[in-house]
Amino acid sequence: MTKNIIEAMNINKIFNLGMENELHILKDMNLEIDRGSFIAIVGPSGSGKTTLLDILGCLLKPTSGEVLIDGVITNELNDNELAHIRRDKIGFVFQQYNLISSQTALENVELPMRIAGVHRKDSRRRAEKLLRTVGLGERMYHRPPHLSGGEQQRVAIARSLANRPRIIMGDEPTGNLDSKTGKDILDLLKRLNKEENYTIIVVTHDLRIKKYAKRIINLRDGRII
Amino acid sequence: MLDLAYKNIMRQRTRTILTALGILIGIGAIVALGSIAEGIDTMVQSGLELTAGKITVMEKDAGFFGVMGELTDEDMEVIEGIGGIREIVPMLFYMENMIPMQGPEWTAIGIDPSKGEYFIGENAEMEDGRMIEEGESGVVVLGYTIANRYNTEVGDFWTIKEDDFEIVGVIEKTDISDIDTSIIVDFDDLMDVTDSDTYQMIYVIPDDIKDTERIAENIEDASERLDAMTTKEMARQAGEIVDQIRIFTFAIGAIAALVGGLGVMNTMIMAVMERRREIGVMKAIGATNRMVLTQILTESALISLIGGIGGIILGVIGSFFVSSIFGGGQITAVVTPMLALTGLLFALLLGVVGGFYPARKASKLDPVEALRYE
Numbered sequence: 261m262t263k264n265i266i267e268a269m270n271i272n273k274i275f276n277l278g279m280e281n282e283l284h285i286l287k288d289m290n291l292e293i294d295r296g297s298f299i300a301i302v303g304p305s306g307s308g309k310t311t312l313l314d315i316l317g318c319l320l321k322p323t324s325g326e327v328l329i330d331g332v333i334t335n336e337l338n339d340n341e342l343a344h345i346r347r348d349k350i351g352f353v354f355q356q357y358n359l360i361s362s363q364t365a366l367e368n369v370e371l372p373m374r375i376a377g378v379h380r381k382d383s384r385r386r387a388e389k390l391l392r393t394v395g396l397g398e399r400m401y402h403r404p405p406h407l408s409g410g411e412q413q414r415v416a417i418a419r420s421l422a423n424r425p426r427i428i429m430g431d432e433p434t435g436n437l438d439s440k441t442g443k444d445i446l447d448l449l450k451r452l453n454k455e456e457n458y459t460i461i462v463v464t465h466d467l468r469i470k471k472y473a474k475r476i477i478n479l480r481d482g483r484i485i
Numbered sequence: 486m487l488d489l490a491y492k493n494i495m496r497q498r499t500r501t502i503l504t505a506l507g508i509l510i511g512i513g514a515i516v517a518l519g520s521i522a523e524g525i526d527t528m529v530q531s532g533l534e535l536t537a538g539k540i541t542v543m544e545k546d547a548g549f550f551g552v553m554g555e556l557t558d559e560d561m562e563v564i565e566g567i568g569g570i571r572e573i574v575p576m577l578f579y580m581e582n583m584i585p586m587q588g589p590e591w592t593a594i595g596i597d598p599s600k601g602e603y604f605i606g607e608n609a610e611m612e613d614g615r616m617i618e619e620g621e622s623g624v625v626v627l628g629y630t631i632a633n634r635y636n637t638e639v640g641d642f643w644t645i646k647e648d649d650f651e652i653v654g655v656i657e658k659t660d661i662s663d664i665d666t667s668i669i670v671d672f673d674d675l676m677d678v679t680d681s682d683t684y685q686m687i688y689v690i691p692d693d694i695k696d697t698e699r700i701a702e703n704i705e706d707a708s709e710r711l712d713a714m715t716t717k718e719m720a721r722q723a724g725e726i727v728d729q730i731r732i733f734t735f736a737i738g739a740i741a742a743l744v745g746g747l748g749v750m751n752t753m754i755m756a757v758m759e760r761r762r763e764i765g766v767m768k769a770i771g772a773t774n775r776m777v778l779t780q781i782l783t784e785s786a787l788i789s790l791i792g793g794i795g796g797i798i799l800g801v802i803g804s805f806f807v808s809s810i811f812g813g814g815q816i817t818a819v820v821t822p823m824l825a826l827t828g829l830l831f832a833l834l835l836g837v838v839g840g841f842y843p844a845r846k847a848s849k850l851d852p853v854e855a856l857r858y859e
Binding site for chain 1: 769853
């Protein structure tokens with residue numbers, strides 16, 4: 261087992277390469293993330309935070325450079341193999357929650373397991389357990405429109421844990437929540453980090469993050485400062 | 486993922502039902518129209534039983550059932566000159582009030598009473614009364630269906646042209662449409678009444694059934710005017726015609742169904758657009774392109790399949806109407822399992838083909854863009 265859960269070497273991301281509106285978002289970035297750490301990526305808008313998270317989350321390929329996830333070099337992987345990395349090693353939590361509104365909380369949490377081909381009985385049992393872990397044992401059969409923002413984000417966190425990933429990535433996970441609920445979500449992430457040793461990486465504007473994260477990565481104009 | 490597909494299409498219930506309705510109408514048309522072809526097939530097959538072991542001689546290029554051909558006594562003489570023949574049975578058909586698309590109101594068949602068995606079969610029993618006797622004139626025997634339809638019985642009179650004929654017998658039900666719906670008259674009587682000197686068909690019965698093909702060839706060699714068909718040959722020709730009808734009816738229905746298929750495509754394109762974000766989420770949490778493709782295809786196939794099943798039900802109902810409109814009761818439209826299966830498979834095909842473009846589009850969606858799509 262490699263020491264670092266994530267290693268990024270010399271990554272560059274250029275959008276619209278070679279065109280008039282070329283955008284150099286990430287510049288020669290190097291980054292190592294320890295297993296079990298809690299990382300916050302901060303910086304002004306346009307500094308490349310989200311792009312960095314997308315690349316580390318295997319949603320986006322860098323223009324150049326190398327990204328290792330849990331020891332696997334992701335550059336050469338095709339769409340299918342990247343999907344498998346996302347499925348098995350990474351859990352996503354988004355600012356907009358991004359739950360499937362026609363499905364109950366329970367079904368939403370089951371979804372990644374169904375994608376992974378987990379037996380229906382096992383996926384149901386695990387989804388129930390995860391929803392109880394995030395404090396939604398009583399609301400499993402509610403659909404997202406009938407849940408509050410904080411509750412939806414808890415469902416999203418439960419969903420991100422479904423396939424027992426190594427890393428939880430959050431893109432502004434508290435951005436749509438009031439201050440009290442936002443704090444609850446950060447507490448939940450901290451607890452998962454401490455008690456179950458998940459590596460947590462969040463992109464955020466939330467200033468309270470300083471109290472939670474073990475390490476703050478400051479971005480400015482596509483570079484770490 | 487079938488439960489997911491079902492849930493997804495039911496999110497837009499009205500749209501899904503309307504889309505399925507488009508398929509339903511097309512498949513309904515395929516099944517209802519196709520049932521006519523199957524009905525004709527059944528009728529033709531039963532008609533072929535009549536000609537087993539016989540050679541049917543008609544004028545070359547005459548209509549399929551000898552409707553228009555004109556044979557004369559000279560043709561009879563030509564056939565008589567060929568060896569190996571046991572019996573030659575000339576037959577005259579008179580069709581009352583021919584209605585296009587529906588056929589005649591009824592058909593009278595003139596045949597020598599002593600040779601009547603070659604038409605109605607040796608084992609046919611009388612429901613009531615008796616057959617026409619040799620040399621007897623001015624009498625008719627009715628098929629079972631025609632007697633029932635006109636509510637006539639032995640002792641009543643039947644008018645052909647201007648002459649009244651006494652009904653002396655009704656043949657029992659044979660399930661062979663040509664017999665059940667015909668009126669059998671003495672050959673000479675019918676020739677007189679209709680003022681004809683030609684007739685449409687001659688049955689030739691060989692001495693030895695093994696010689697059937699050879700004698701048919703000899704007849705055609707002996708006269709350029711004549712077309713001699715064995716049961717095998719007639720079956721082949723009838724099969725060709727029925728196949729053409731099948732293709733034609735399928736084509737009409739298929740056009741309607743194709744429009745339904747476009748509806749499926751349209752609906753799925755809209756669904757993919759509406760659910761961009763959701764598809765992005767699916768991919769972010771690990772769904773492969775192929776899974777997304779399969780998911781969308783399953784949904785479109787499901788809509789089509791619902792339409793297809795509805796279409797078969799509509800087709801079965803429609804086939805009853807079709808029976809009463811076409812063929813004047815002579816054709817019983819039937820929905821065969823094969824026809825139903827064809828309808829269902831065609832619906833499925835439309836769903837998959839119509840769903841393919843939107844499914845492919847969905848599978849190629851960039852998750853990063855799709856996730857942040859407002």
